[in-house]
Amino acid sequence: MKRRSFLRGLGLAAAASTVVVPSMVMAAEAPKGPNAFSIDAAVQAITGGKPVVASPKVHLKAPEIAENGAVVPVTIEVDSPMTEDDYVKAIHVFATKNSNVRCADVMLTPANGKAMLATRVKLGTSQDVMALIETSKGEFLSASQNVKVTIGGCG
């Protein structure tokens, strides 16, 4: 009995250490703020549980095949009047399979005139690039596109 309980304890300890240690390391490396390593958790942190609607108003332009993952141009445009009552508050850009899924959060104001962001991201592997839009009415819209990467850009 002693041997059995000892072994069981050992197994549990081993399982616990394998599970706990990587998460602890991740927690130590994680930057401050609502930053998460999984795309679902990151979206959850921003929306606070509100539903996200895939909308045709959001136009995400990215190459279908990127030869070099280190530089992938991404353009996000949103159909919005950009007036004081109805404007795009924020554009969040995600790379769903990077080790840090968040690329950029852009807070816009009616002074912008048009809701657009063009930037360049790094992609480690072939993955979806996702845009999450927050409007001034509190709605969350999204769009995503798959990008095939022939040479990864991370590391």
Place this chain on the structure above:
Amino acid sequence: MGKRKSLIKIKPKKYKTGEVVKVSFMVMHPMDTGMRKDKKTGKIVPAHYINEVVFSFNGKPFTTMKTWESLSTNPVFTIYFTVPGKGELTVVYKDNQGEVNEKSKKIKPKG
């Protein structure tokens, strides 16, 4: 490190008050993720990336960005902007190693 090279481009070049123009801001920055190894020394290059970019006109910020290491090396940020009149467009950018730099451009609308 000294001052970083950066550039603000406005398209089209000639614009009027109230017109919506494209503002591109480019900056030379390594944007290291903290995962890459230096090929010569074999040591891991520490993370070094821009984490905040603020666009302001005459001291009033109109667009703020939070960014992470997933952006490419030498990133470009392009947004639209309605020209309210004469003034100065300033972009302030900070990185995770405490560097703060800024770049400004005069806005001179014609007509």
